[in-house]
Amino acid sequence: MTTAPRSPRLLLLSTVLLAVAGIALLGVPHGQEQPAPPSTAYATTDPSSAATVPPASKPTAGTDPSATSAASTPSAVESALPPHGEGVPGDPAIQRNLEAAWPSDLPPHDERELLTAGRALLRADATGVDRAKWPEVFPHSGQAVAPAFATARFRIQAAIARRDGSPGRAVVHLVWAGMDRGGTFTDLRITDWHFTRTMKKGAATWTPQPRT
Incomplete structure (x- = not known):
């Protein structure tokens, strides 16, 4: 069964998603009652568990538009994670959140190579x-x-490839959904695949590292 190694990058992603909700709360004027939070979304660093991440709040009815925080605008609300179990329509929102939380730092051709390999490795592993x-x-x-x-019932919901501490190392971060042998379907699973840049037959390529 595939497992998700612990990665400092996952902590960064979770922090950014929590910050979205925090900024939205700051947009509510002083003294105004904050509405009850909407249903939670889920993210996980382990295929068998999930951690709740509250999506960005919408402005309270009657709020003065001039006092509304930028975090409450439609663009910020759309960037929130989709509800757990949203299905394929929610996948683009997950991709946007990954890209916003972890800006691109690799040449396009390296990113394409890593994403292709990372997706194939995850499918093979699962x-x-x-x-x-x-x-x-x-x-x-x-x-x-x-x-x-x-x-x-296996589906990759979103994926990004980024440097992993140095130009010669990279990590492919994937969010995916699947049904296990017991018939339980879970989405928003998280898995990382790590790569090192090596030379093969005179050409540089990205080599996946074995799971530890």
Whole structure:
């Protein structure tokens, strides 16, 4: 079963998402009652667990538009995570939040290469499909192992590739959904794949690192 390694980047993402809700609260004028928070969204650093992250609040009815914080504008509200279980329509919002929380810092061609590899690795890890392509990552791929997640119910919701401390290291951060062998479907799962830049046959390429 795929697991999500702990990463300082995940703490950064969670902090930014919480900050969105905090800024929205600051937009309510002094003395005005804050409405009850809407339903929570979920993010997780572990495939089997989820942490609640409140989305940005909308301005209270009757609030003076001139006193409304910028965090309460439609663009800020749209950037909030979609509700848990939103499905495919909510995926673009997750992608926007990832990109806003972690600005791009890689050349476009490196980012494309890393995203392609990261998506394929996650699919192989979760469903068992094409694990033999990465024997260094999946050393027991030749053995018959029941996949942890059903291929038909597996979906990558969002993904970004960023540097991981130095130009020669990178991480692909993925948010995904899937149904496990027990029939439980969960979205907003988080997995990171780490890569190092190596030379193969005279050309630089990104090599995935085995899970620890």
